[in-house]
Amino acid sequence: MEAKYRLATFAWSSVANVTTQADINREIDQLRGSGGPQPRLDYPPYRSSVLRHPTRDRQLVDPEGVELWAPCFGAADVDDAEADLTIQRAGEPLGERMVVTGRITDGDGRPVRDQLVEIWQANASGRYWHQRDQHPAPLDPNFVGAGRCLTGADGVYSFQTIKPGAYPWRNHVNAWRPAHIHFSLFGTDFTQRLVTQMYFPGDPLFDLDPIYQSITDPKAREMLVASYDHELTTPEYRLGYRWDIVLSGTHRTPLEEQ
Amino acid sequence: MTFAPGQTVGPFFHLGLPFEGGNLLVPTAHPDAVRLHGRVFDGEGAGVPDSVIEIWQADPSGRVPRGTGSFHRDGFTFTGWGRAQTDGDGHYWFSTLIPGVTEPGRRPFIAVTVFARGLTDRLFTRAYLPGDEPEALLDGLEPGRRDTLIATREERGLLFDIHLQGEGETVFLSYPRQAR
Numbered sequence: 276m277e278a279k280y281r282l283a284t285f286a287w288s289s290v291a292n293v294t295t296q297a298d299i300n301r302e303i304d305q306l307r308g309s310g311g312p313q314p315r316l317d318y319p320p321y322r323s324s325v326l327r328h329p330t331r332d333r334q335l336v337d338p339e340g341v342e343l344w345a346p347c348f349g350a351a352d353v354d355d356a357e358a359d360l361t362i363q364r365a366g367e368p369l370g371e372r373m374v375v376t377g378r379i380t381d382g383d384g385r386p387v388r389d390q391l392v393e394i395w396q397a398n399a400s401g402r403y404w405h406q407r408d409q410h411p412a413p414l415d416p417n418f419v420g421a422g423r424c425l426t427g428a429d430g431v432y433s434f435q436t437i438k439p440g441a442y443p444w445r446n447h448v449n450a451w452r453p454a455h456i457h458f459s460l461f462g463t464d465f466t467q468r469l470v471t472q473m474y475f476p477g478d479p480l481f482d483l484d485p486i487y488q489s490i491t492d493p494k495a496r497e498m499l500v501a502s503y504d505h506e507l508t509t510p511e512y513r514l515g516y517r518w519d520i521v522l523s524g525t526h527r528t529p530l531e532e533q
Numbered sequence: 534m535t536f537a538p539g540q541t542v543g544p545f546f547h548l549g550l551p552f553e554g555g556n557l558l559v560p561t562a563h564p565d566a567v568r569l570h571g572r573v574f575d576g577e578g579a580g581v582p583d584s585v586i587e588i589w590q591a592d593p594s595g596r597v598p599r600g601t602g603s604f605h606r607d608g609f610t611f612t613g614w615g616r617a618q619t620d621g622d623g624h625y626w627f628s629t630l631i632p633g634v635t636e637p638g639r640r641p642f643i644a645v646t647v648f649a650r651g652l653t654d655r656l657f658t659r660a661y662l663p664g665d666e667p668e669a670l671l672d673g674l675e676p677g678r679r680d681t682l683i684a685t686r687e688e689r690g691l692l693f694d695i696h697l698q699g700e701g702e703t704v705f706l707s708y709p710r711q712a713r
């Protein structure tokens with residue numbers, strides 16, 4: 276009861292738009308560990324979630340028909356060049372060139388092969404190629420920030436890009452997002468669909484960010500943080516990050532597979 | 534084994550997710566094309582203008598499509614998958630075909646995934662065709678809840694509104710292997 280009352284009070288202070296980082300930190304602290312390994316849909320520190328989360332429990336159902344299968348993508352959909360975000364425009368983008376690669380597996384450890392991966396991100400200054408982004412940081416005419424690829428037979432994806440910058444948003448006063456790359460993923464059945472964000476190791480903004488903290492289990496949160504991998508770093512060219520992704524389990528039996 | 538958690542698509546997903554023809558599973562001029570459309574609403578009944586809807590469905594014969602080419606549609610291959618963003622009114626629409634039944638005795642449905650700014654993780658639901666066949670999921674719900682999963686037939690298609698919260702809140706689904 277006490278926690279509920281206090282959250283209601285915080286919601287009022289947001290109406291007056293005077294919510295500070297300290298207020299948000301207190302709310303984040305109160306909700307620590309309160310959810311499972313998936314993000315809480317009802318997470319008031321992320322203000323935009325207040326009117327957009329379902330209040331009823333999700334209905335558990337056995338998947339059937341199309342839900343047991345995922346849409347197929349292939350060479351007709353994705354050009355190899357789309358995996359390199361640094362060659363989309365006439366010139367070289369500014370910022371720290373990097374590669375991010377990893378293996379996508381399903382909840383049973385099997386590689387997710389020949390499947391679509393999409394990413395989008397801010398440029399090195401923390402600015403998106405998007406009308407709605409009013410952050411007074413420069414756009415880079417040589418960096419759009421969207422890419423696609425297909426995984427290989429081993430479930431491995433790879434993108435060459437520029438390390439994105441942190442950026443401000445208006446959740447509360449002086450709110451900043453840790454640097455991240457948005458990832459959209461498909462598995463081998465529709466129930467594995469995942470859109471998430473990849474973060475960079477050691478970001479000082481982690482503790483302050485209500486989107487990252489909407490996953491209240493620290494072990495689960497850490498699954499979204501890539502690791503720096505010197506083996507992937509290329510001399511005098513680019514830094515390497517590794518980020519492996521585990522999707523949820525499949526429901527289709529091996530028999531249906533054939 | 535634990536799996537990677539989701540995160541919101543945020544406000545800038547237009548950069549990465551929508552694509553030309555994403556909502557056209559078949560050309561609107563296709564003789565059997567229907568419009569599947571609706572609005573996405575928040576807890577105060579306002580349209581959600583920054584939402585992405587994906588659909589995935591069988592073809593009219595009930596076959597699960599295995600063809601590629603959703604990003605560069607050739608106008609002939611039915612891939613069964615589409616993506617649309619909502620407009621300023623929270624409205625989305627697809628041009629598609631009526632799905633057939635994949636298993637005898639079941640009611641056809643279109644699998645729907647919902648993403649939005651402010652939604653910390655994607656939501657799954659089903660848009661069932663209206664009909665009389667018994668259906669375990671629908672029959673297990675109280676009538677008011679059940680109706681949120683059934684599309685309304687219109688002259689040229691199907692209407693399927695999505696209420697994220699509150700009055701008429703859509704029934705969202707979870708599957709066994711996502712159990713916490």
Ligand SMILES: [Fe+2]
Pocket residue numbers: 397455457543545
């Ligand atoms: Fe972002």
